[in-house]
Amino acid sequence: MSELKRHDLPPAVERAQADWSLCVTGAVSSEYTLSHEGLVALPTVRFDEDFVCEADWFAEGVSWRGVDAGVLLDRAEPTPEASFGLVHALDSSYACGLPLDRLRRSVLALELDGKPLSPVHGGPARLVPTDSRRDCWESVKWVREIELLADRPDSRATAKELALSRLSND
Ligand SMILES: Nc1nc2c(c(=O)[nH]1)N[C@H]1C(S)=C(S)[C@@H](COP(=O)(O)O)O[C@H]1N2
Numbered sequence: 327m328s329e330l331k332r333h334d335l336p337p338a339v340e341r342a343q344a345d346w347s348l349c350v351t352g353a354v355s356s357e358y359t360l361s362h363e364g365l366v367a368l369p370t371v372r373f374d375e376d377f378v379c380e381a382d383w384f385a386e387g388v389s390w391r392g393v394d395a396g397v398l399l400d401r402a403e404p405t406p407e408a409s410f411g412l413v414h415a416l417d418s419s420y421a422c423g424l425p426l427d428r429l430r431r432s433v434l435a436l437e438l439d440g441k442p443l444s445p446v447h448g449g450p451a452r453l454v455p456t457d458s459r460r461d462c463w464e465s466v467k468w469v470r471e472i473e474l475l476a477d478r479p480d481s482r483a484t485a486k487e488l489a490l491s492r493l494s495n496d
């Protein structure tokens with residue numbers, strides 16, 4: 327196993343770690359908020375990958391464990407119009423849009439390589455898409471809200487632009 331790269335923890339993320347919760351909102355019949363205890367009590371799945379960053383680095387053999395995102399979405403009862411998900415992170419405007427079918431096939435990871443996910447790598451919860459089209463900026467660290475939408479979000483590119491500008495400032 328090789329290591330994921332370590333970036334600095336944004337101050338907003340550090341402050342919000344203590345009273346973290348997850349909300350599922352938007353085009354759903356039953357919005358809900360789940361505490362960290364509530365989330366870790368759910369059944370988990372495992373997903374192993376070689377993590378590849380667009381900015382030319384990768385980590386081989388990364389093992390994630392967490393809650394199936396499809397299960398989290400179904401619990402909110404998505405409306406028939408729901409077609410996209412906008413995954414919001416704790417670091418201010420970072421949000422990544424994904425078509426609903428790709429979001430369903432993601433894992434909300436709570437563990438990395440058998441240990442609770444550390445704040446630097448996105449703890450308490452990181453969205454890990456599992457399909458072959460996934461890009462590094464879609465692996466959203468510090469997830470705080472999953473918002474379902476009827477239409478493709480305008481901010482689909484926000485995560486990509488923000489993430490890549492941060493990486494180039496390393
Ligand atoms: N919330 C949030 N998630 C994010 C990013 C970010 O800046 N903020 N950067 C993305 C990018 S481009 C990469 S390569 C990975 C880096 O993951 P790591 O810090 O665990 O190595 O996180 C992704 N998820």
Ligand SMILES: [Mo]
Nearest residue numbers: 379380462463
């Ligand atoms: Mo990246």
